[in-house]
Amino acid sequence: MNEIYDQLVSITSVERVRTGENISLDYTHDEALGRDPIFPDYVVFPISSSEVASIVNICKDKNIPITPRGSGSGMSGGALPSPGGIVLAFDRMNSILEVDIDNHVAVVEPGVTLNQLETALEPYSLFYPVRPGESSASLGGNVATNAGGMRAIRFGVTRHHVLGLETVLGTGEIINTGGKFVKSSSGYDLNQLLIGSEGTLGIVTKIFLKLQPKPISYGTVLAPFASLDEIASAVPKIISSGLSPSVLEYLDFLAMASATKNVGLDLAIPKDIQDQAMAYLVVVLENINQSRVDEDIETLCELLGSYGALDIYILPNSKAEALIDAREKAFWVAKASGADDVIDAVLPRKEMPNYLSTVTQIAAESGSFIAGCGHVGDGNVHLSLFQKDKDVKHTTMMSILKTAIDLGGAISGEHGIGVEKLPYFLALEDPIKIQLEKKIKELFDPSGILNPGHVLGS
Ligand SMILES: Cc1cc2nc3c(=O)[nH]c(=O)nc-3n(C[C@H](O)[C@H](O)[C@H](O)COP(=O)(O)OP(=O)(O)OC[C@H]3O[C@@H](n4cnc5c(N)ncnc54)[C@H](O)[C@@H]3O)c2cc1C
Numbered sequence: 001m002n003e004i005y006d007q008l009v010s011i012t013s014v015e016r017v018r019t020g021e022n023i024s025l026d027y028t029h030d031e032a033l034g035r036d037p038i039f040p041d042y043v044v045f046p047i048s049s050s051e052v053a054s055i056v057n058i059c060k061d062k063n064i065p066i067t068p069r070g071s072g073s074g075m076s077g078g079a080l081p082s083p084g085g086i087v088l089a090f091d092r093m094n095s096i097l098e099v100d101i102d103n104h105v106a107v108v109e110p111g112v113t114l115n116q117l118e119t120a121l122e123p124y125s126l127f128y129p130v131r132p133g134e135s136s137a138s139l140g141g142n143v144a145t146n147a148g149g150m151r152a153i154r155f156g157v158t159r160h161h162v163l164g165l166e167t168v169l170g171t172g173e174i175i176n177t178g179g180k181f182v183k184s185s186s187g188y189d190l191n192q193l194l195i196g197s198e199g200t201l202g203i204v205t206k207i208f209l210k211l212q213p214k215p216i217s218y219g220t221v222l223a224p225f226a227s228l229d230e231i232a233s234a235v236p237k238i239i240s241s242g243l244s245p246s247v248l249e250y251l252d253f254l255a256m257a258s259a260t261k262n263v264g265l266d267l268a269i270p271k272d273i274q275d276q277a278m279a280y281l282v283v284v285l286e287n288i289n290q291s292r293v294d295e296d297i298e299t300l301c302e303l304l305g306s307y308g309a310l311d312i313y314i315l316p317n318s319k320a321e322a323l324i325d326a327r328e329k330a331f332w333v334a335k336a337s338g339a340d341d342v343i344d345a346v347l348p349r350k351e352m353p354n355y356l357s358t359v360t361q362i363a364a365e366s367g368s369f370i371a372g373c374g375h376v377g378d379g380n381v382h383l384s385l386f387q388k389d390k391d392v393k394h395t396t397m398m399s400i401l402k403t404a405i406d407l408g409g410a411i412s413g414e415h416g417i418g419v420e421k422l423p424y425f426l427a428l429e430d431p432i433k434i435q436l437e438k439k440i441k442e443l444f445d446p447s448g449i450l451n452p453g454h455v456l457g458s
Contacts, residue, residue, distance in 0.1 A: 110140025
């Protein structure tokens with residue numbers, strides 16, 4: 001066919017190199033809204049770090065861009081291919097290499113999905129507590145985006161659970177950072193630098209994950225409130241109470257109505273309460289002991305009542321699971337309803353009332369429509385923006401993200417910059433930091449072949 005194709009086939013196999021019409025549409029996009037698909041020249045399915053290194057060596061000599069890809073569930077265009085480039089798809093590098101029970105560590109290849117890991121850990125009563133809303137996502141993608149999710153309020157995000165990495169750099173060299181140990185004061189922490197680098201510094205080929213004993217009992221409380229303000233004010237108080245919720249989510253009334261309708265869930269909330277409720281708080285408490293959960297739920301209900309909840313429902317576990325599932329699928333509902341962008345700015349949770357009221361005002365002034373739900377306990381709510389006019393959307397997004405930064409926050413809490421948030425990142429982030437990040441990229445990827453144009457622009 002041509003020299004590059006022949007080289008890729010000689011490193012892998014004919015069956016693991018796709019080109020032209022054999023490239024499935026799946027590999028031309030991720031879940032960023034409003035992006036046209038881009039067909040790469042090749043999709044290659046490596047099965048080892050040495051194959052990845054050999055492919056990088058070819059690409060760096062010929063200046064061919066590489067886009068690492070996990071499951072393509074990212075929301076920032078991070079896995080959007082570069083024209084004329086290669087997509088390295090980790091679908092076949094998806095083995096769980098080891099579950100080390102004594103050290104509470106799982107060693108996995110990057111294509112392992114969250115679902116796959118959860119199933120594999122079941123027999124050991126251990127779990128990997130980071131739970132981004134899309135369980136088909138890969139651990140490689142999670143590491144590259146520093147994924148968060150609903151349980152971050154209690155357990156933290158991906159970077160708190162990645163003990164070590166094997167990574168192929170843009171030079172073709174393979175480095176190992178961290179390992180099966182929980183602390184280190186041994187030079188700069190390259191492990192943490194690689195986490196969240198969105199495939200621009202290196203290609204992750206092995207991951208050491210910290211596991212935890214699985215809590216076996218839990219309880220879920222749903223509380224409607226008459227205003228978003230009241231919810232935003234209740235959140236810091238719930239956290240200060242010491243109850244340590246493992247989920248603390250909010251859904252505005254529109255997100256609640258559409259998310260529950262989407263999965264056919266009836267929570268039996270009386271009509272008069274529904275009519276008054278502007279937003280809902282969902283709180284999950286977990287423990288290894290059911291009586292402790294029951295005591296904590298009682299305390300939580302008292303607190304929610306004193307913070308102004310219109311009513312309080314302790315959900316049976318089957319309904320609670322269905323509600324969490326509905327919340328996780330909220331993005332698909334927003335997408336199906338024609339949402340034009342998703343905002344996942346993060347800010348100090350104390351600033352949440354201020355942020356939400358300013359955002360509502362910005363949206364109204366620009367003739368845009370906004371609906372939201374998200375990880376309110378982390379100060380990281382997800383807002384779906386409906387605005388068809390591209391220029392108005394851009395200025396509205398810029399104002400909203402600037403508001404978050406002015407309130408002490410950041411542009412993305414967990415979805416990443418990719419290409420989708422790039423114009424806002426470049427406009428709003430400290431230029432000194434951007435220059436520093438560009439210099440770091442040059443060291444890891446001197447030829448600039450790893451996800452070029454993502455995160456830092458050209
Ligand atoms: C319905 C829905 C709900 C979601 N909820 C959440 C949520 O609650 N929290 C959250 O954080 N995210 C959430 N997401 C976003 C998404 O699931 C995460 O960003 C996830 O980490 C992406 O994983 P992936 O395997 O799909 O990665 P991809 O989309 O394939 O890639 C994401 C980025 O990682 C890079 N990458 C992939 N693999 C590697 C590798 N091996 N080495 C180096 N770079 C690599 C890619 O180049 C890209 O930049 C949600 C998405 C959906 C669709």
